[in-house]
Amino acid sequence: MTETIPLPAAAPNRPRTVAASPATLEAEAVSAWFGDHKVLDRVSLHMPALEVTALIGPSGCGKSTFLRILNRMHELIGSASLAGRVLLDGEDIYDRGRRITRARREIGMVFQKPNPFPAMSLYDNVLAGLKLNGIKAARDGRDDLVEECLTKAGLWREVKDRLRQPGGALSGGQQQRLCIARSLAVRPRVLLMDEPCSALDPTSTRRIEETIADLKEEVTIVIVTHNMQQAARVSDHCAFFLAEQGTPGVVVEHGPTDEMFNSPQDSRTADYVNGRFG
Numbered sequence: 001m002t003e004t005i006p007l008p009a010a011a012p013n014r015p016r017t018v019a020a021s022p023a024t025l026e027a028e029a030v031s032a033w034f035g036d037h038k039v040l041d042r043v044s045l046h047m048p049a050l051e052v053t054a055l056i057g058p059s060g061c062g063k064s065t066f067l068r069i070l071n072r073m074h075e076l077i078g079s080a081s082l083a084g085r086v087l088l089d090g091e092d093i094y095d096r097g098r099r100i101t102r103a104r105r106e107i108g109m110v111f112q113k114p115n116p117f118p119a120m121s122l123y124d125n126v127l128a129g130l131k132l133n134g135i136k137a138a139r140d141g142r143d144d145l146v147e148e149c150l151t152k153a154g155l156w157r158e159v160k161d162r163l164r165q166p167g168g169a170l171s172g173g174q175q176q177r178l179c180i181a182r183s184l185a186v187r188p189r190v191l192l193m194d195e196p197c198s199a200l201d202p203t204s205t206r207r208i209e210e211t212i213a214d215l216k217e218e219v220t221i222v223i224v225t226h227n228m229q230q231a232a233r234v235s236d237h238c239a240f241f242l243a244e245q246g247t248p249g250v251v252v253e254h255g256p257t258d259e260m261f262n263s264p265q266d267s268r269t270a271d272y273v274n275g276r277f278g
C-alpha cells in the first residue's frame with residue numbers, strides 16, 4: 001500500500017513543518033533468544049518522548065539485540081525469538097493487526113557503520129527510505145524535504161551545492177549524517193542508534209552528538225554506546241545492561257543519567273561507569 005506523508009509547504013519563507021511526533025517507547029518484560037540461547041531476560045524499560053535514552057553495558061550483554069527488538073528487526077534473524085511487549089505510545093508494535101513495515105517506519109535505525117547508497121546521489125539517498133517504505137512524496141515537495149532533513153541532520157550547509165554527487169564521496173562522519181537525514185525523511189517517531197560514532201573520528205563524533213541534541217526536540221532517541229563520556233554528554237536517561245557468567249542480559253539499573261553516573265544504586269553500575277570493568 002502506498003502512503004503519502006506531509007511535506008514542507010512550498011511557499012517561500014514558510015514556517016518549517018515539524019510533522020514528526022515523538023513517542024514514548026515502553027519495553028515490558030522483554031526476553032530474547034537465538035535458538036535456545038537466551039540472551040535477554042525480562043527487560044522492562046521506559047524510554048520517554050523528547051529525551052535521549054542511552055543503553056550501556058559490556059560487550060555481549062544484549063544491548064543491540066534489545067535495540068533491534070524495539071523496531072522488529074530481531075525477527076529478521078531466522079533463529080531469533082522473543083517474549084514480552086513493546087509499546088509505542090501505548091500501542092503494541094507486535095500486535096497481530098499491526099504491519100511490520102509500520103513499526104520500521106515509525107521507529108528508524110541508524111547503524112554503527114554508515115551505510116549510504118554509495119553510487120546514489122546525496123539527494124536520492126535522502127529520499128531512498130521513502131521508496132523502501134512505499135511512501136509517495138509529491139514531486140514539488142521533494143527539494144524542500146531533502147533540505148529539511150539535511151538541515152536537521154546538520155549536513156545541509158556542507159553539501160547544498162553538491163547534492164548530485166554520490167553518497168560515497170562524503171567523509172565517514174558526513175555519511176553518517178546523511179544516513180540520519182535518510183532516516184528522518186520518513187518522519188520517524190523514534191530513532192534508534194547503534195553505536196553511531198564508533199567508526200568516526202572525534203570531530204565527526206562531536207558533530208553527531210550535536211545533531212542528537214538538536215533532534216531530540218522532534219524524535220525520541222535510544223542510543224547504544226560504549227563510550228561513557230558520550231553517554232554522559234548526550235543522554236537524559238541511561239540503562240545499564242549486564243549478562244553475568246553466561247546468564248542472559250538484564251537491566252541492572254536505569255534512571256536519570258546524572259544519577260547513574262554520580263550516585264548509582266548498584267555497585268556494579270558504579271564499577272562500570274567508572275571504567276573498573278567492561
Ligand SMILES: Nc1ncnc2c1ncn2[C@@H]1O[C@H](COP(=O)(O)OP(=O)(O)OP(=O)(O)O)[C@@H](O)[C@H]1O
Pocket residue numbers: 034039057058059060061062063064065066077
Ligand atoms: N545473529 C545472532 N545469532 C546468534 N547469536 C547472536 C546473534 N546476535 C547476537 N547474538 C548473541 O546474543 C548475545 C547478545 O549480543 P548483542 O550483540 O545483543 O550484545 P551487545 O551488548 O550489543 O554487544 P556489543 O556491545 O559487543 O555490540 C551475545 O551472546 C551474542 O553472541
